Amino acid sequence: MRFLAIFLLLFLSSCATTIVKEQPQKLEHVYLEPVTNRTPEEGIDVIFTRIANDVFYSDSRFRVEKTPQPGVTLLVKPSVDSISTFAIGFDQYDRVTEYKMTISATVKLIKYGFRKPLYTFSISRYDFYDATGTPQEIERKRKECIERIAYQIFREVGEKITMSGEKVGTEK
Numbered sequence: 001m002r003f004l005a006i007f008l009l010l011f012l013s014s015c016a017t018t019i020v021k022e023q024p025q026k027l028e029h030v031y032l033e034p035v036t037n038r039t040p041e042e043g044i045d046v047i048f049t050r051i052a053n054d055v056f057y058s059d060s061r062f063r064v065e066k067t068p069q070p071g072v073t074l075l076v077k078p079s080v081d082s083i084s085t086f087a088i089g090f091d092q093y094d095r096v097t098e099y100k101m102t103i104s105a106t107v108k109l110i111k112y113g114f115r116k117p118l119y120t121f122s123i124s125r126y127d128f129y130d131a132t133g134t135p136q137e138i139e140r141k142r143k144e145c146i147e148r149i150a151y152q153i154f155r156e157v158g159e160k161i162t163m164s165g166e167k168v169g170t171e172k
Contacts, residue, residue: 028061028062028063029062029063029069029072029073029074030056030062030063030064030065030073030074030075030076031064031067031068031073031074031075031076031112032049032052032053032056032064032076033076033077034049035048035049035052035078035079035080036077036079036080037080038079038080038081038082039080039081039082039083041080044080044083044103044146045080047143047146047147047150048080048150048153048154051150051154052076052078052150052154052157054151055154055157055158056076056154056158059158061158061162062158062161069112070112070113071111071112072112074109074110074112074118074161075108075109075110075111075112076108076109076157076161077107077108077109077110077117078105078106078107078154078157079105079107080104080105081104081105081106081122082103083101083102083103083104083146084101084102085100085101085102085142086099086100087099087131088100088128089131096131097130097131097132098128098129098130098131099128099129099142099145100126100127100128101127101129101142101146101149102124102125102126103124103125103146103149103150103153104122104124105122105123105124105153106122106123107121107122107160108120109161118164119164121160123153123156123157125153125156126149127145127149127152128145129141129142129144129145
């Protein structure tokens, strides 16, 4: 009788095991490559690289690597493809008072050690800036508009990496 009780106890305890499905590892290691400028706008690559660093270093979801690690790091390779500015506001003397700026960028996500991108996507964002004041003030407002657009673009890049990170983290 004791033997049967021990046998049942062992049998029941062994049947109580559960199958644990392995959770995909979230991707959090990124390496930011400098932004490539494909526009005639001088210095836009410097602005975008600075903003990319600000956004990714301040985002707690990512660990920005100084040196990429094989099998762990995702390379983020952005490029600014186009910038356009259109006058949308005029005063009573037909002088421009407001502009709409649109910037398009392409981002490639490449697993370190591979050549083919895992994901490539384009992002286009716009914002407005005031064209009143001295030429220096207008240029400052224009640069601030470029910075605001760059922040919008890189925040979206962070979201896309987070959304696609589970897939990227499990691919071999």
